[in-house]
Amino acid sequence: MATLRIAEWSVALSYSDLPSSVVDAAVRSFYNWLGCALGGSNHPTTTTAVKALSPFFGKETSSLLGGQSTGSGAGKADASHSALINGIASHVHDYDDTHLETIIHPTGPVASALLAQAEALTAQGMTVLGDDFLLALVVGIEAECKLGLAVWPKHYDVGWHITSTTGAIGAAVAASKLLSLSAEQTAHAIGIASTQVTGLREMFGSDTKSFHVGRSAQNGLLAAILASQRFTSSTSALEAKRGWVNVVGQGINRLDEFVGSLGKVWEIEKNAFKPFPCGIVVHPVIDGCIQLHKEMEEKELDMQGIKSVKCRVHPLVLELTGKKTPQDGLQAKFSVYHGGAVGLVLGKAGPAQYADEVVRSNEIVSIRDRIDATAGEKLGADETEIVVEFQDGKELKKHVKHAIGSLEVPMTDEQLQEKFLDQVSLVLGDGAKKASDIAWSLKGVGDVATLVKTL
Amino acid sequence: MATLRIAEWSVALSYSDLPSSVVDAAVRSFYNWLGCALGGSNHPTTTTAVKALSPFFGKETSSLLGGQSTGSGAGKADASHSALINGIASHVHDYDDTHLETIIHPTGPVASALLAQAEALTAQGMTVLGDDFLLALVVGIEAECKLGLAVWPKHYDVGWHITSTTGAIGAAVAASKLLSLSAEQTAHAIGIASTQVTGLREMFGSDTKSFHVGRSAQNGLLAAILASQRFTSSTSALEAKRGWVNVVGQGINRLDEFVGSLGKVWEIEKNAFKPFPCGIVVHPVIDGCIQLHKEMEEKELDMQGIKSVKCRVHPLVLELTGKKTPQDGLQAKFSVYHGGAVGLVLGKAGPAQYADEVVRSNEIVSIRDRIDATAGEKLGADETEIVVEFQDGKELKKHVKHAIGSLEVPMTDEQLQEKFLDQVSLVLGDGAKKASDIAWSLKGVGDVATLVKTL
Incomplete structure (x- = not known):
């Protein structure tokens, strides 16, 4: 029936x-x-x-x-x-x-x-x-x-x-x-x-x-x-x-x-x-990096002062999106590093931020190369912990419990x-x-x- | 490959x-x-x-x-x-x-x-x-x-x-x-x-x-x-x-x-x-009856002289097409009796012989009612043995080993x-x-x- x-x-x-x-x-x-x-x-x-x-x-x-x-x-x-x-x-x-x-x-x-x-x-x-x-x-x-x-x-x-x-x-x-x-x-x-x-x-x-x-x-x-x-x-x-x-x-x-x-x-x-045009596993890092971008703007911190960005992520993130040096927009969709970089530098990760020329730009590549990601076994699939270290010793931290676009944190x-x-x-x-x-x-x-x- | x-x-x-x-x-x-x-x-x-x-x-x-x-x-x-x-x-x-x-x-x-x-x-x-x-x-x-x-x-x-x-x-x-x-x-x-x-x-x-x-x-x-x-x-x-x-x-x-x-x-x-527009299991009986129709024409035997038509068929025939008194063309497709009747009387079983008016016609019904079918366990699915008994005691027999339309006896x-x-x-x-x-x-x-x- x-x-x-x-x-x-x-x-x-x-x-x-x-x-x-x-x-x-x-x-x-x-x-x-x-x-x-x-x-x-x-x-x-x-x-x-x-x-x-x-x-x-x-x-x-x-x-x-x-x-x-x-x-x-x-x-x-x-x-x-x-x-x-x-x-x-x-x-x-x-x-x-x-x-x-x-x-x-x-x-x-x-x-x-x-x-x-x-x-x-x-x-x-x-x-x-x-x-x-x-x-x-x-x-x-x-x-x-x-x-x-x-x-x-x-x-x-x-x-x-x-x-x-x-x-x-x-x-x-x-x-x-x-x-x-x-x-x-x-x-x-x-x-x-x-x-x-x-x-x-x-x-x-x-x-x-x-x-x-x-x-x-x-x-x-x-x-x-x-x-x-x-x-x-x-x-x-x-x-x-x-x-x-x-x-x-x-x-x-x-x-x-x-x-x-x-x-x-x-x-x-x-x-x-989906807030971002890439694999959903990258979304927590992008979300956190966009939040960090805003915080850096508010605190007037210079992007070039960044020494390293350390992300702890769910193991699947590295498995699915571990591409270190993407060469074009399609490859960038499979790179947690590119996603983090555009989030930090541009405060956005829309289709325009996945254009080939953006992926290859010095501005993005120079920050992308400073990003490191390691697997954290106990993290949820929509969770990340990010630590930004600056050359002067400062640190910014961000814990994203549920990425934007999840049922817990729906897009507004x-x-x-x-x-x-x-x-x-x-x-x-x-x-x-x-x-x-x-x-x-x-x-x-x-x-x-x-x-x-x-x- | x-x-x-x-x-x-x-x-x-x-x-x-x-x-x-x-x-x-x-x-x-x-x-x-x-x-x-x-x-x-x-x-x-x-x-x-x-x-x-x-x-x-x-x-x-x-x-x-x-x-x-x-x-x-x-x-x-x-x-x-x-x-x-x-x-x-x-x-x-x-x-x-x-x-x-x-x-x-x-x-x-x-x-x-x-x-x-x-x-x-x-x-x-x-x-x-x-x-x-x-x-x-x-x-x-x-x-x-x-x-x-x-x-x-x-x-x-x-x-x-x-x-x-x-x-x-x-x-x-x-x-x-x-x-x-x-x-x-x-x-x-x-x-x-x-x-x-x-x-x-x-x-x-x-x-x-x-x-x-x-x-x-x-x-x-x-x-x-x-x-x-x-x-x-x-x-x-x-x-x-x-x-x-x-x-x-x-x-x-x-x-x-x-x-x-x-x-x-x-x-x-x-x-x-397919030689006939009905379930394939009926085809041997139709094939045999059409052959008998021709034989009766050649021998100038009257259709109304028929006393009974006994068909031995594969058991599936009765299971799938055992409808004794079909009332229209669609029902007739599931009736070995109708198929046999039009074969014998008209020498054909095309779409025109499955028209509603043919299915209900006295000419067909009167012969259809004289047809009997019984299951023969050892018969093939495309095989039948038919015996036509006449009121004067004559008999015609037909053994169809492979019905027309099979690979063994393809349609010409x-x-x-x-x-x-x-x-x-x-x-x-x-x-x-x-x-x-x-x-x-x-x-x-x-x-x-x-x-x-x-x-």
Whole structure:
């Protein structure tokens, strides 16, 4: 009954049922997604996909976010391709949100499908309210994360990219909600999405990794559209003997448990945002170094007076990001030393601080070479202890118990905005602030498509 | 190395390398596919998909076969949707071909992608020769069936629809061949296709079952198109630790063995064709009854003189198709009694003999009621012994050792043509014979798209 229970829960839920904390989480998730999608819109993976697929674009109802820079001309596509391309863009920098319990990046598949569909509805003369959009986003993300929990961790361990395998189903639930489908139709949409299991981890490191996210958005949207025309699948798609959980769960099946917690435990509240565009294990050091940068500014301490920076870190940090002398931005993502250096010197570690020329600059390299990191067995994965020694014998210390971006120390709205602007200004230049204001205004807005049009 | 080995084998193979028996099998496979796709073009599953998805159709380069009856207007779509829709149509009557060792229906995914792509190339001013088309069809089907063998039987047992899970990869190899991609690009195309594992058996009995076949064609085509623009995946997609075989093979991995037999054992030669549009277990009885019909005509024996028809059959026949009094065409597919009756009375068991009015006609029901079937433990699954008793004491006997359509008694070209005409005349009327002539002429034809255009 899990398939129908998800469908019935989604159909019954109204905006007024959402706790304000859930609405806030949805707004923040959408905001972060939009920044990532705009920020990834001119990445070669995204532009290659646009180039390859534009001959197939249908009626241009829906945005390719940041389209002016993809070289696609109109910056529009049919809803299906819009979902695909925006989904790719939102994941391509590995900078999107994370449901930490399942490491699902939940908003990419769902929001990419929803925005494309909202604009397509508008092209048909309908209007999608911001609140309805947020409600659909919530049901999609809840369904997606509950399914992830139901098969965690073996589904991921064996090799499935859990973001896209569950994301297509979340996107189907969300798009069904936006289309006001019945519970039975929603169940069929779940079935059509679930039978398209997209995402092998073997693709990590290639263009196809972010393709997974876009394709899951597209598959979910397609599923809802087919179901809206009464195309049938199975209303037991998830729980049946040869259904989704049994085929891809590798023996783990906690479906009833987690479907039973729908509306009781809200997964979107546990969605976290990455403050820095690099591996999450580096984040404590960057966080501490940015705090030290501020302290040095306040105390008017000279950067060149630094003798050494000693970081005690979780052992995984050295294993995953131990690159001493990175030569470009990509290598720098795997260097705790570069992360610490830009944090200390520049007080920031956004996309601009991972540009090749920054990585190779004397200013950064000279401090980077003074940073040392050693493994501290008892430290948490999001913890670090940093000691800065100055040539005159002074010392500064910083203990980061939980890095910024963790559930304990979530990013503030202001920090999310800084992240947004850092990404989007590289694509939209001065238009980034306007885009940010638009993205924050989703809640209560009268027409989502018009809102996006002004981007 | 399996991924690259398949790619390299495909790139190196030329038409002159194909044994004539392989070319013949490819022509017959294409011919049978085209008949099925035309025959399924006006099925509600197909027309619902067209209705739902036509808003997304891009530039109309490629045919929706039988398009005049789908209500789509032009009968065309972009190549991607053409692959999807024709793939659905070709499988929707469960009347397509079967690679018996894996029960893959191999031609649907591959030919649907290829024809769509061939027409798209023509729209760009290129020409696709019939021989090149057949060569691409062969490499696609070989890759698809070798992969099926590599994970048989557990992959199917656990719940994957093996036709579509392997079909997307076969379609990717075939489309890559038609696009003259390099071995490396072909490997990336295999990767992009393999990461989209489409088809849960739970969907059997719904519209989504044939959607699997169409979607696999579309996914394979898309993979080749992305790879042609150097979109990357993994060149170890099939064999890697978290690649296709390990994730979906359920512990079975005979990849090296079967990839090693490429070009040595030709799977397409083992492709079988269904003579009758119903479960394969009924085929021996139908075959025997059609032979008895001819014998009675020759001996001028009156049908109404029949007292009883006693069939000894494999036990599975009664288990799967034991319906005594079917009320419509769908139920009749699960009735060995109906199959025997139309064989005896009409000498045929094509789609027209499964029309509701035939199933309920007095002519058929009166004979059907005289047919008895009992299980014979020692009979093969494709074997039957039939005894017809007449009221005057006469008897006719027929022993079918291997039913028509088995590898031992393959359908002749004439029988394939009769099947084609029976299906296609229900859609194209008098145009069926012309379509048949066109379909037979693929080998050596100068331009595949023009050939199809005349359909």
